[in-house]
Amino acid sequence: xxKGTHAAKEEAATRRTLExxxxxxxxxxxxxGLHESKIRDLIVETFLSSQEHLGLDQLLERVRAKxxxxxxxxxxxxxxxxxxxxxxxxxxxxxGPTLYEMVLGRPHHDHLICTRCGLIVEFVSEPIxxxxxxxxxxxxxxxxxxxxxxxxxCADCRRSGA
Amino acid sequence: xxKGTHAAKEEAATRRTLExxxxxxxxxxxxxGLHESKIRDLIVETFLSSQEHLGLDQLLERVRAKxxxxxxxxxxxxxxxxxxxxxxxxxxxxxGPTLYEMVLGRPHHDHLICTRCGLIVEFVSEPIxxxxxxxxxxxxxxxxxxxxxxxxxCADCRRSGA
DNA sequence: TTAGTTGCAAATATTTTGCACCCTT
DNA sequence: AAGGGTGCAAAATATTTGCAACTAA
Numbered sequence: 318x319x320k321g322t323h324a325a326k327e328e329a330a331t332r333r334t335l336e337x338x339x340x341x342x343x344x345x346x347x348x349x350g351l352h353e354s355k356i357r358d359l360i361v362e363t364f365l366s367s368q369e370h371l372g373l374d375q376l377l378e379r380v381r382a383k384x385x386x387x388x389x390x391x392x393x394x395x396x397x398x399x400x401x402x403x404x405x406x407x408x409x410x411x412x413g414p415t416l417y418e419m420v421l422g423r424p425h426h427d428h429l430i431c432t433r434c435g436l437i438v439e440f441v442s443e444p445i446x447x448x449x450x451x452x453x454x455x456x457x458x459x460x461x462x463x464x465x466x467x468x469x470x471c472a473d474c475r476r477s478g479a
Numbered sequence: 480x481x482k483g484t485h486a487a488k489e490e491a492a493t494r495r496t497l498e499x500x501x502x503x504x505x506x507x508x509x510x511x512g513l514h515e516s517k518i519r520d521l522i523v524e525t526f527l528s529s530q531e532h533l534g535l536d537q538l539l540e541r542v543r544a545k546x547x548x549x550x551x552x553x554x555x556x557x558x559x560x561x562x563x564x565x566x567x568x569x570x571x572x573x574x575g576p577t578l579y580e581m582v583l584g585r586p587h588h589d590h591l592i593c594t595r596c597g598l599i600v601e602f603v604s605e606p607i608x609x610x611x612x613x614x615x616x617x618x619x620x621x622x623x624x625x626x627x628x629x630x631x632x633c634a635d636c637r638r639s640g641a
Numbered sequence: 642t643t644a645g646t647t648g649c650a651a652a653t654a655t656t657t658t659g660c661a662c663c664c665t666t
Numbered sequence: 667a668a669g670g671g672t673g674c675a676a677a678a679t680a681t682t683t684g685c686a687a688c689t690a691a
Contacts, residue, residue, distance in 0.1 A: 352645045352690045373681090388648040393681065409571060412656095414680065429620050438618050445610050449629060452604050457634030458591050466626045467611060472619030514665045514670050535656090550673040555656065574681095576655065646689070653682070664671070 333419060335362040338404060341421060345402035359384060360395045364405075365419065370437055372414040410437070410466060427464070431471035438471070495581060497524040500566060503583065507564035521546060522557045526567075527581065532599055534576040572599070572628060589626070593633035600633070 338361055346353060363380045364371060377392045396417055399405040408416045410430050425446075429438040445465070453460040500523060508515060525542045526533060539554045558579055561567040570578045572592050587608075591600040607627070615622040 350645085354646060354690075356647070386648075390649080390682075391647055394646085397682095429615060429618055431620070432623060438620075440614050440618065442610055442614050445607055445614070448604055448607050448610070452602050452607070453591060453629055453631060456591055456600050456602065457637070458593070458600075458629070458631045459637055460629055460631040461594060462631075463629040464626065465628075467615055467620070467622055468624050468626075469615060469620045469622040475619070475621055512670085516664075516671055518672070548673075552657075552674080553672055556671085559657095642691100644689100644691085647687085649685095651682105651684080653680100655679080655681105657676100657678070659676080660674095662672085664669105666667105666669085 333365055333421060335365060338365065338419075338421060341404060342399070342402060345398075345404075351398075356384070356387060356391060357395050357398075360387070360392055361399065364396070364399075364417065369418050370408060370410075370416040372416055374414060376417075427466065429467050429469070429471075431474055432468050433470055433474040436471045436473075495527055495583060497527060500527065500581075500583060503566060504561070504564060507560075507566075513560075518546070518549060518553060519557050519560075522549070522554055523561065526558070526561075526579065531580050532570060532572075532578040533580075534578055536576060538579075589628065591629050591631070591633075593636055594630050595632055595636040598633045598635075 335358065339358075342361065343353070360376070360380055363383065364376055367376065367379060373389070373392050373396060376396075377387065377389050380387050380392065396405065400407060400417075404419065404421045405417050406420050408418055408428070410416065410428065424441065426439040426441045429440055430436070449463060450460060497520065501520075504523065505515070522538070522542055525545065526538055529538065529541060535551070535554050535558060538558075539549065539551050542549050542554065558567065562569060562579075566581065566583045567579050568582050570580055570590070572578065572590065586603065588601040588603045591602055592598070611625060612622060
C-alpha cells in the first residue's frame, strides 16, 4: 500500500481543538513539575488539525511547514507526553511507523482496516465488549485494555475487484 | 517486564515436530523453485522444539547452541519463508521484537496477555468470532483476518498484589 | 538561578539487503 | 554449470538519548 494512501480516505471523526486539550494537558504538565512550551503547543495543535491515525514523520512534516526548525525528537517527546497523559493512544495496524490517535473525550472503539486501500473504519460492538469481559473472567484475568483489529476489503475495493 | 520472563510461564500447546512441517514446507519450497538446506531444517526444528511466541533473537541463540556459525539473517529469511508458506504467523503483543507462532494444524485463536508477568493465554470465543463477521458485514467489509488481544492481570498476579 | 525544553547528532533496536562464497539440483 | 542458500557487514527503518544552548518558572 502506497505510503499515506489512507490519509484522504479516512472517515471523519469529531475534531478536538487545542483549547479542548489545553486544560488536561496543563494539569498533567503541572502535576509532573514540567514547563509549558510554544513548540509543544504547535505540535499538539498541528496533530489535532490533522486526520486521525497520524504517523510522526507526517506530523513533523506538517509542523515544519509552520516552523521549519522543529526536530523529530521533540515530536516524539511531545507525543509520548500526550500518551502518558492519557490524551492519545498509539496504534500499530501494520508494520511500519506507529500511528497516533486522539482519545480525549471519545468513547472506546476498535478498527476495521482495508488491506488494499488502507481505509480505517472505527467501530464499537457492545456485545463483543461484554463477551470479552466474560472470556477474561473465565481465565482469571482482570482486563485493563484490549486491541481488536479486523483486516479485510472495504466495500469500494470489493467492487473495484481486488 | 524482564526480557524473556514469559517464556517459562507460557501455557503448553500441542507441539508439532519437524516431521509434521516437512511435508508442507517441502511442497512450498518445490513450488517456488527453491532448494532445501540443512541449516533451514535446523532452524525449523529448533523453532518447533521451543515454546510458542518466540522472538528471533532467542531463536538464534538456541540455534547457535547446536551450530554456532548460523547468522541472524538466515533466521529471519527462514522464518519469513515459513510465514509465506502459511505455517507460522507473527505476533506483536507489545513493542519490541516480533514473536513467531506455529499455526499449522492449529485452529485460529486470540490472546490474553498479562501486563505484569507476560503470561500469554490463548482463547477462542465462537460468539465473538460470529459477532465480528456481523460487524464487518455492517460496514461492507469482507473479513480476511483479525487480531484480538486483551491485556490485563492474570490470576497469579492479581493475588500477589500488583 | 534552577530545571525543563529543544535541535542535532549519535546511539539503539529491529529487520533487510548486497555480495562473495558454499551447497543443491 | 546454474541458481539458490549462507554469513557477514552495511543499509534501512523506527525510536531514543546525550549534550550544549535556550527558555520557562
